[in-house]
Amino acid sequence: MQTTPVSATTSRRSFLQTGAAGAAAVVTAPVLNAGLYAGGSDRLKVGLVGCGGRGSGAASQALNADSGTELVAMADAFEDILSSCRRRLAREFNREGQAVRVTVDDDHSFVGFEGYKRVIDSCDVVLLATTPHFRPEQLRLAVEAGKHVFCEKPVAVDAPGVRSVLESSAKAQEKNLSLVSGLCWRYHHGKRATFEQIRNGAIGDIVSMQCSYLTGGVWDPRRTREQCKSEMEYQMRNWYYYTWLSGDFNVEQHIHSLDKMMWAMNDEPPVTISGSGGRQVRTDARYGNIYDHFDVVYQWANGVKAFARCRHWNNCENEVEDYIIGTKGRVDVMAHKIYDHQGNTIWQHEGPGGDMYQIEHDELFASIRNGKPINNGDYMCKSTMMAIAGRMVGYTGQKLTWEQVMSSKEDLTPSSYDWVDIPVPEVAIPGKTKFI
Ligand SMILES: NC(=O)c1ccc[n+]([C@@H]2O[C@H](COP(=O)([O-])OP(=O)(O)OC[C@H]3O[C@@H](n4cnc5c(N)ncnc54)[C@H](O)[C@@H]3O)[C@@H](O)[C@H]2O)c1
Numbered sequence: 001m002q003t004t005p006v007s008a009t010t011s012r013r014s015f016l017q018t019g020a021a022g023a024a025a026v027v028t029a030p031v032l033n034a035g036l037y038a039g040g041s042d043r044l045k046v047g048l049v050g051c052g053g054r055g056s057g058a059a060s061q062a063l064n065a066d067s068g069t070e071l072v073a074m075a076d077a078f079e080d081i082l083s084s085c086r087r088r089l090a091r092e093f094n095r096e097g098q099a100v101r102v103t104v105d106d107d108h109s110f111v112g113f114e115g116y117k118r119v120i121d122s123c124d125v126v127l128l129a130t131t132p133h134f135r136p137e138q139l140r141l142a143v144e145a146g147k148h149v150f151c152e153k154p155v156a157v158d159a160p161g162v163r164s165v166l167e168s169s170a171k172a173q174e175k176n177l178s179l180v181s182g183l184c185w186r187y188h189h190g191k192r193a194t195f196e197q198i199r200n201g202a203i204g205d206i207v208s209m210q211c212s213y214l215t216g217g218v219w220d221p222r223r224t225r226e227q228c229k230s231e232m233e234y235q236m237r238n239w240y241y242y243t244w245l246s247g248d249f250n251v252e253q254h255i256h257s258l259d260k261m262m263w264a265m266n267d268e269p270p271v272t273i274s275g276s277g278g279r280q281v282r283t284d285a286r287y288g289n290i291y292d293h294f295d296v297v298y299q300w301a302n303g304v305k306a307f308a309r310c311r312h313w314n315n316c317e318n319e320v321e322d323y324i325i326g327t328k329g330r331v332d333v334m335a336h337k338i339y340d341h342q343g344n345t346i347w348q349h350e351g352p353g354g355d356m357y358q359i360e361h362d363e364l365f366a367s368i369r370n371g372k373p374i375n376n377g378d379y380m381c382k383s384t385m386m387a388i389a390g391r392m393v394g395y396t397g398q399k400l401t402w403e404q405v406m407s408s409k410e411d412l413t414p415s416s417y418d419w420v421d422i423p424v425p426e427v428a429i430p431g432k433t434k435f436i
Helices: 053-065 079-093 115-122 132-144 159-174 189-199 231-237 255-264 356-370 377-396 402-406
Strands: 044-049 069-076 109-111 125-128 148-151 179-181 206-215 272-278 293-299 305-312 319-326 329-332 337-340 345-348
Touching: 044 053, 044 115, 053 069, 053 079, 053 125, 053 356, 069 079, 069 115, 079 109, 109 115, 115 125, 115 132, 125 132, 125 356, 132 148, 132 159, 148 356, 159 179, 159 377, 159 402, 179 356, 179 377, 189 255, 189 329, 206 255, 255 305, 255 319, 255 377, 272 377, 272 402, 293 377, 377 402
Parallel strands: 044 069, 044 125, 069 109, 125 148, 148 179, 206 305
Antiparallel strands: 206 319, 272 293, 293 305, 319 329, 329 337, 337 345
């Protein structure tokens, strides 16, 4: 599909309101760690791909992290979403009497599936925050073009995607590029302190783990089929409910819990995965083809098991907890507390957790300024694969090995990215749906 600059419907208002190009827009603010940016310039041009909730947040955090950053280009599949994000950011960051930080003009606002290419061309650091399906290809191109990346989770929706991201991560390392993952708990002070305790032996050897992500749903479908010009638009607007776009809800949401299990195991992947899942409440066709609950057991080579359950059911018990049980004690990860087996608290993190979303960007931009790249590629791939593996066993009803899931040939890419009536995907049925 042709990349199109945002349409003429986006009028050229004052850049104080919308962001604008031109000499007047160049950032003149003092720069942190000035002169250390490898490109030899104090100004770091930031590009945003995916201008929804998280993309808007990530752009704010990038601008807050370093006074030398400037948002120069944006892409989204939809013009309305891009325009409202651009307006919001310009309002927040382009203030009278201060340096202009959002300089995205119409010629650097790209709508459609291909706009990411133009954004990558325009910037030094790219923020990838679209729906997960598109991440592998966007990351591949960003790294090939030598750009530093903030990469939201999950990083793929299928094993070919994960394999591609592993390759891109290795290339980023070779090229000394920073690659920071949106698995944000790894940047939370309380979680970091808690995992350090585990590492230092506070609970002895890990015996088993449990994580729960039991909540109500996220947003209801945003548009009806009648409000959309094609089935592609309908699925893209309501991406959460389509496995090819989101990976399913256990991949899109529960990945945060699974990532903590992976973290506890020093990023060693499990050897087998088994479990079940289904669609008990969100059965209407407007909820696409994803499930609403999964119960999965991950087992490691040393016999440790993680019992992972997630569900999206309204008006039911909610629980978002992670527990790690060891030979000498147990950890309540979300509470940053460690107990002995008699129930006595033996350690508790006292300090503030910090804003993990901001810390990710603070560390990303500091790493670029200092020339000490961060590379979160390994764990972001393994945690994504762990979540996809949970979906695979839920959909097929089979017990699978890590080797099998990593070499899976299931590729959820549609035949083309066009605004046409693509097929409506079927809901998987355990016992009938095959592992590919
Ligand atoms: N780390 C976290 O805690 C956290 C929190 C929220 C969301 N996220 C992740 O961020 C990502 C986005 O989530 P969101 O809540 O912002 O969703 P969203 O729907 O608000 O935004 C996604 C945007 O991406 C756009 N998009 C989709 N495909 C595109 C393409 N090919 N090119 C350009 N734009 C495209 C959509 O039109 C949409 O505007 C997801 O992967 C989600 O899991 C992470």
